[in-house]
Amino acid sequence: MALSVDPGVWLAAFLTLCIFSFLYKDNLFYRIAEHLVVGVSAGYWLVILIRQTLVPYFVIPLFRERNWNVIPGPLGLFLLVIAAFLGILIFTRFSTRYSWLARIPIAIIWGIGAGFVIPLSLQTKVIRQLQASIIDLKTVGTWDGFNSLLVVIGVLSGLTYFFFSKAHKGAVGSVAKVGIWTLMIGFGATFGFTAMARISLLIGRMDFLLRDWLGIIK
Amino acid sequence: MxxxxxxxxxxxxxxxxxxxxxxxxxxxxxPAKLSVKVTPESKKVFDLVESLQPGDLFLLDMDYGPDTMAELEPMTYAIMRHAHRRGARLICMCLAATGVSLIESEIRTVAEERGMEYGRDYGYLGYRPYPAAVILSMGQDIRQSFPIDYYGTRLDSLPIFRNVKNYRDFKFVLSVNATSGVDAWIMYGKERYNFPLAIGVTAVMAADYYNYLQSGQIVGILGGLKGAAEYETLLGEGERATIWMNxxxxxxxxxxxxxxxxxxxxxxxxxxxx
Missing domain, CATH: 1.10.287 (Helix Hairpins)
Incomplete structure (x- = not known):
């Protein structure tokens, strides 16, 4: 057993115990740790964004190299300045008089975002998923075929459950009931995965306390 | 009663x-010794890395921070060790701001352990914001998003980056992810540029991505600690994930x-x- 002599490990262990103390009841130590997480995360994020984005994307090409590798020449530098200006406009949100200016960069971001998202989203999440729910006739009579059939039944019954223009009675009601069961199985799987994820995090912290801090585990 | x-x-x-x-x-x-059953979806990820030949290059994206490292760190360690065993080269990157330094230390740990040389056997691009824009621009030229690496070195001055232009120069992309960046990889990466994509996600996220496996949009999936333990079992190096899975x-x-x-x-x- 070798207790850690690293002050960073001691601080991390103390903050871990502060967070765990909430399991007994809400207390001052928990709240201190909680506020620290928020503050440190925001500060860390800011530094990373400056170091990893503002400096290599803007400061170095504009002031040191006087060249932007994506579009070389004066045009590239001009576009960089325009982009920086649009970025600065976001901060006009803090002024009641000029806050309308912030809408310009936001509109550009939304426009470009929508242009990319809509066609690719349809392709990825609708068309390709629909294709995947079609049974391949070559697989009929095999386990793959059976799985495909289950997928088709699950998709159709699930969609029927969310079809509210007709009362869920008779045949529609029966199919919708299969849809509910399909959804419940899906939720059950998600719950199982969630429990596993949370326990993993607990194991990770316990391992840190016992191995890195207390040195009980080798 | x-x-x-x-x-x-x-x-x-x-x-x-x-x-x-x-x-x-x-x-x-x-520690208890219970067996870990390997699922086909994890085996597919393993087989993808196993298919690498000496000198082959692949892109390892690691988008997670300290909050999810317990689940995903064992996975990335196993993948990096496997890649090294195959003699493959890897380029790493991070699209999660809170993880950029953590990822760097993880890469360095494996590199020191296996004697990998920076710039020759592996490279680290670092972090850029807005995953969708980064993934899209990397399809044209990775230098558009990453003119320099994490340490501020120009990409062309490092041998590993010299002949790399876009996704076509990688055998595949493997994203170990705890963010919605997985959707971005599938939507803007795989669907737009059509490269083999495998993912490793937290257990909470895993159930949401199995449909992409069914549709063939991803090659394989490692789900949380279980996925990492399965990978370790296949690798024959039962380490942390296997013990934790028990x-x-x-x-x-x-x-x-x-x-x-x-x-x-x-x-x-x-x-x-x-």
Whole structure:
């Protein structure tokens, strides 16, 4: 057993115990740790964004190299300045008089975002998923075929459950009931995965306390 | 019996927390040896890395921070060790701001352990914001998003980056991810540029991505600690994830027992009331 002599490990262990103390009841130590997480995360994020984005994307090409590798020449530098200006406009949100200016960069971001998202989203999440729910006739009579059939039944019954223009009675009601069961199985799987994820995090912290801090585990 | 069940239904939740802590600590101190069954989806990820030939290059994206490192770190360690064993080269990157330094230390740990040389055997691009824009622009030229690497070195001055232009120069992309960046990789990466994509995600996210496996949009999926343990089993290096997965099994058993007892107590209480 070798207790850690690293002050960073001691601080991390103390903050871990502060967070765990909430399991007994809400207390001052928990709240201190909680506020620290928020503050440190925001500060860390800011530094990373400056170091990893503002400096290599803007400061170095504009002031040191006087060249932007994506579009070389004066045009590239001009576009960089325009982009920086649009970025600065976001901060006009803090002024009641000029806050309308912030809408310009936001509109550009939304426009470009929508242009990319809509066609690719349809392709990825609708068309390709629909294709995947079609049974391949070559697989009929095999386990793959059976799985495909289950997928088709699950998709159709699930969609029927969310079809509210007709009362869920008779045949529609029966199919919708299969849809509910399909959804419940899906939720059950998600719950199982969630429990596993949370326990993993607990194991990770316990391992840190016992191995890195207390040195009980080798 | 009725008295016991009545007590159970009034049980202080802190007792459950204590039981859970005991269920984690004891197996951590005295590791159990339970078998890990390998699922086809994890095997597919393993086979993808196993297919690498010496000198082959692949892109390893690692988008997670300290909050999810317990689940995903064992996975990335296993993948990096496997890649090194195959003699492959890897370029790493991060699209999660809170993870950029953590990822760097993880890469360095494996590199030091296996004697990998920076710039020749592996490279680290670092972090850029807005995953969708980064993934899209990398399809044209990775230098558009990453003119320099994490350490501020120009990409062309490092041998590993010299002949790399876009996704076509990688055998495949493997994204170990705890963010919605997985959707971006599938949507803007795989669908737009059509390269083999495998993912490793937290257990919470795993259920949401199985449909992409069914549709063939991803090659394989590693789900949380279980996925990492399966990968370690296939690699023959049963390390942290395998030990932790054994602890998981004990905890799951405890949860199942508590759910059964809780339900019996609830139903007994209801019967008494009626």
């Amino acid at each position: 009725r008295g016991f069940l009545a007590k159970v239904s009034q049980l202080d939740r802190r007792v459950i927390f204590l039981l859970m802590a005991v269920a984690v600590i004891i197996p951590l101190l005295f 602890i998981q099994s004990i905890c799951h058993l405890l949860i199942v027992v508590l759910i059964i007892i809780g339900n019996i107590a609830f139903m007994a209480g209801k019967k008494d009331q009626s």
